[in-house]
Amino acid sequence: MTDIFASLPVTYELNPNRLHERLTAAAEREGLLDVAYRTVDSPVGPLLLAATSQGLVKVAFDRQDHDAVLVALAEAISPRILRAPARLDTVARQLDEYFAGGRRTFDVPLDFRLAHGFRLSVLEHLPEIDYGRTESYAQVAAAAGSPKAVRAVGTACALNPLPVVVPCHRVVRSDGSYGQYAGGEEAKRTLLTMEAA
Amino acid sequence: MKPFEQIVAEHGPMVLRVCRAVLGEADAEDAWSETFLAALKAYPELPADANVQAWLVTIAHRKAVDVTRAQARRPVPVGEVPDRPGRADGWDGDLWDALARLPDKQRTAVAYHYLAGLPYREIAEITGGSTDAARRAAADGIKALRATYPLEGARS
Numbered sequence: 001m002t003d004i005f006a007s008l009p010v011t012y013e014l015n016p017n018r019l020h021e022r023l024t025a026a027a028e029r030e031g032l033l034d035v036a037y038r039t040v041d042s043p044v045g046p047l048l049l050a051a052t053s054q055g056l057v058k059v060a061f062d063r064q065d066h067d068a069v070l071v072a073l074a075e076a077i078s079p080r081i082l083r084a085p086a087r088l089d090t091v092a093r094q095l096d097e098y099f100a101g102g103r104r105t106f107d108v109p110l111d112f113r114l115a116h117g118f119r120l121s122v123l124e125h126l127p128e129i130d131y132g133r134t135e136s137y138a139q140v141a142a143a144a145g146s147p148k149a150v151r152a153v154g155t156a157c158a159l160n161p162l163p164v165v166v167p168c169h170r171v172v173r174s175d176g177s178y179g180q181y182a183g184g185e186e187a188k189r190t191l192l193t194m195e196a197a
Numbered sequence: 198m199k200p201f202e203q204i205v206a207e208h209g210p211m212v213l214r215v216c217r218a219v220l221g222e223a224d225a226e227d228a229w230s231e232t233f234l235a236a237l238k239a240y241p242e243l244p245a246d247a248n249v250q251a252w253l254v255t256i257a258h259r260k261a262v263d264v265t266r267a268q269a270r271r272p273v274p275v276g277e278v279p280d281r282p283g284r285a286d287g288w289d290g291d292l293w294d295a296l297a298r299l300p301d302k303q304r305t306a307v308a309y310h311y312l313a314g315l316p317y318r319e320i321a322e323i324t325g326g327s328t329d330a331a332r333r334a335a336a337d338g339i340k341a342l343r344a345t346y347p348l349e350g351a352r353s
Contacts, residue, residue: 019209019213019226019229019230020205022230023205023230023233023234023237026230026234027234027237030238037202070200070202071199071200074198074200078241079198079200079201080237080240080241081200081201082205082237083202
């Protein structure tokens with residue numbers, strides 16, 4: 001009996017997107033969409049993009065496990081999270097332009113609520129490192145106001161909630177080697193090679 | 198707490214079947230959207246041990262009651278007899294029609310038990326009345342469905 005009912009066709013299965021889009025549009029209108037997200041393809045793998053009403057709040061690489069990242073966002077910000085690409089259209093377009101070599105800076109509102117204190121000071125300095133340039137962890141520590149906090153700069157970069165857009169990949173070791181990266185060393189190499197071209 | 202997107206993905210199809218069964222095709226999508234919008238609003242306060250399925254059906258039930266009340270206030274359109282496909286065209290549509298012809302209590306009891314998988318105790322909490330009454334309504338509904346619609350042997 002149950003099997004027979006379960007096989008009843010309904011529109012949701014035929015066209016799951018239309019109903020979902022209707023829900024996300026209504027949620028946005030009513031101010032209930034606390035976190036909107038989507039994924040985009042890129043030369044450094046699929047990127048998860050998430051935004052609050054204030055701005056882009058999270059960028060995550062595939063190796064960071066997008067499902068786990070969404071669960072963490074639910075804890076840290078709000079469980080009112082929906083896949084809602086519209087809010088991320090602008091940053092997705094700018095990322096496309098960046099990876100195509102036609103864009104050097106990002107111009108979207110950023111929500112830094114996932115970073116605090118010294119980590120936040122480091123992130124605020126990073127956009128000052130120009131496209132195609134690099135700084136050492138020590139230089140960034142000095143620029144962020146704590147010349148001795150070299151290791152803390154490493155942590156701040158590793159935990160950057162907005163990699164690629166906030167360019168922590170431009171911070172490298174004093175000996176010129178790449179150093180660690182949330183997206184993996186290979187991704188960091190890809191970005192720096194692209195920017196150096 | 199799971200991201201709400203996961204709740205939609207896991208329970209969306211079930212809620213749509215329930216809305217479709219209880220309200221019919223014309224109102225099912227509106228009721229689905231309104232159910233999930235109301236659920237999204239209340240979601241952060243949902244207790245960790247809550248039965249999400251029962252919670253969603255409770256909201257859907259309230260939305261269905263709203264829709265039915267609104268319709269009762271509107272003049273009833275007459276003469277709109279749907280063109281029912283014969284068995285050969287697909288019996289799924291026939292089953293929806295057969296469901297639509299059940300009295301409200303039977304239809305909701307059948308939908309909430311067989312489509313949403315809720316136990317009769319929870320159905321009674323949602324619709325009011327006793328657990329036994331919910332069980333009886335579902336049994337009567339299934340009996341009526343079997344009479345109007347020869348389910349036996351169709352697929353089992």
